[in-house]
Amino acid sequence: MKKEEVPQDKGNLSKNNIKELCYATDENGNYTTALSTGWEPKTIALQNSLQDINERIEKAKEDVKNGISSPIVYFMEVHKMDWVVLSSYVGMWIWRIKRHRKPSVFKRLSNKVLSKYAEAFEISVEELKNFKGE
Structure with a gap:
């Protein structure tokens, strides 16, 4: 992806003013680095993973209780x-x-x-x- 196309979506990182380092190509086609505040598909995947983890924790807690x-x-x-x-x-x-x-x-x-x-x-x-x- 080109440097100017690096995603800047609102995500988990942008809440804490943190940026992620990504690789992109510059105007000459050379690899360089760029900062991204987030990417919506990645944010959705991360939220789904965290939800799954929290559900497993709750199930384990119930299993101990029972x-x-x-x-x-x-x-x-x-x-x-x-x-x-x-x-x-x-x-x-x-x-x-x-x-x-x-x-x-x-x-x-x-x-x-x-x-x-x-x-x-x-x-x-x-x-x-x-x-x-x-």
């Missing part, structure tokens, strides 16, 4: 982690972490194991143990 999942699932969603990422943070196999999502298994976890999760989620062990989805 005794379907352990708090690990909720905090994993809040921190935008998946099983692979959480596994690398806590240094455990994925299958083991997936077992810990069961409330019955979670209740029996040692403080040593819980402290690994708490550190990954940047909360205390007590906050992790006492989270009831409320």
Whole structure:
């Protein structure tokens, strides 16, 4: 796209007076950089992604409240982690972490194991143990 065609739509960036660096071509056809305040399709995609994340967080919260999942699932969603990422943070196999999502298994976890999760989620062990989805 040409430098003068770089989108300047109102978006999430323009609210905070932030601009995004984009590559464009100048009048001679050479690549250069240009600043953009936003692009409507990108803004819509970002809003849809954030809405999806918030829905997953609310579902995880309800699952904890209803005794379907352990708090690990909720905090994993809040921190935008998946099983692979959480596994690398806590240094455990994925299958083991997936077992810990069961409330019955979670209740029996040692403080040593819980402290690994708490550190990954940047909360205390007590906050992790006492989270009831409320």
